[in-house]
Amino acid sequence: MDKAIWALWYDLPDDRTEHYLAWLHGDYLPRLKQRPGITWVAHYKNATSPAMLGSVHRRFSRPPAAETGSGTQYxxxxxxxxxxxxxxxxxxxxxxxxxxxxxxxxxxxxxPQSYLFNETYRVNGPELRLRVPGTTPGPAIQMGMLRMKSVEAQHAVGKWYANSRLPLIAGMPGAICARVYSCLCGWPEIAVLYEFESIEARAREFEPQETALAKGPPAGELHQLPMDALVHAPGSPMPAIRIWPPVEH
Structure with missing residues (x-):
């Protein structure tokens, strides 16, 4: 029901943010949602923790901002x-x-970093019941967008998702879903969108996996790959909380 996504990452000037968000949430996004074939629209705010900034984000290589855009706030x-x-x-x-x-x-x-993606595969987590299929992603997400520098790296990353990361999400408390996308338009080769019931659940269950990965390649599919074989877009991987539609408590 929602095989494709348009992902737009960007920043805003401090003195116009409130005015922009009022227009976006009150006018523009409701209109976009009415476009034929659009199944949902969701707006998120970056919630990257100091732990990730100090470990995961320092570990991965980045492309020049001129190739991708540099926005990471929203x-x-x-x-x-x-x-x-x-x-x-x-x-x-x-x-x-x-x-x-x-x-x-x-x-x-x-x-702005603007990309079009098509879903290649997904795995559902224990909290899938919290989201009706084909509707807005969960209250909290993490999205990564990356390239691999070689065919060997592409193969290793694919095996790691298939054998390690996605099975982990399938049984992780607080996880709703994980989706892997191929890029149709833009810099990344792939994107991965994880959904969680809350940002607290993500921090508790998932973030330790990320910070452990940043200490060095794990045993298994990635252990022979140097970490610089993977190049992440600016701000990737990014945890974020949904600010529109509002999260119901």
Whole structure:
């Protein structure tokens, strides 16, 4: 029901953030959600912890910002039933053609990283019941976007997700789902979107896995790979909390 996503990461100027968010949540995103074929729209705010900044983010190589954009404060995700809906007509072209207040607000985005992805596979977690299929991702996510520097690295990473990371999510308390995407438009080769019932559950159950990985390649599929064989987009992997639609407590 929601095989494709448009992922947009970006920053905002401090003095216009409140005005922008009021327009985005109150006007623009409800309109975007009405577009034929769009299944959901979700807006998230970066919640990267100091522990991740000090370990995981220092471990991975990064591309030049000029190749990708540098925005990391917010993540706007748009789900669609089919990736062709992002091209015919193009959501990117439509947004570029906006005028008036829409244009003024869209131009506030700083360093946007804009990518189109198609889902290749997913695994459901123990808390899948918290989200109806085809609806907005969970209250908390982590999204990573990366490239591999060789065919050997691509194979090793694929085996690691299949044999280690995704089975871990399938049994992890607080995990809703994990989805692996191929990139159709933009710098990354793949993206991985993890969903959690809360940012606290992610920090408790998942973050220790990330910080342990940053200490060195684990035994198994990745143990022969140097960590610089994987190149992450700026800000990736990024934990984030959903700010629209509001999370119901």
């Amino acid at each position: 993540v706007l995700l748009t789900g669609a039933v089919d990736p062709l809906l992002f091209f015919a007509p193009s959501v990117l072209d439509e947004e570029a053609a906006r005028t008036g207040l829409d244009r003024e607000m869209l131009d506030l985005r700083i360093g």
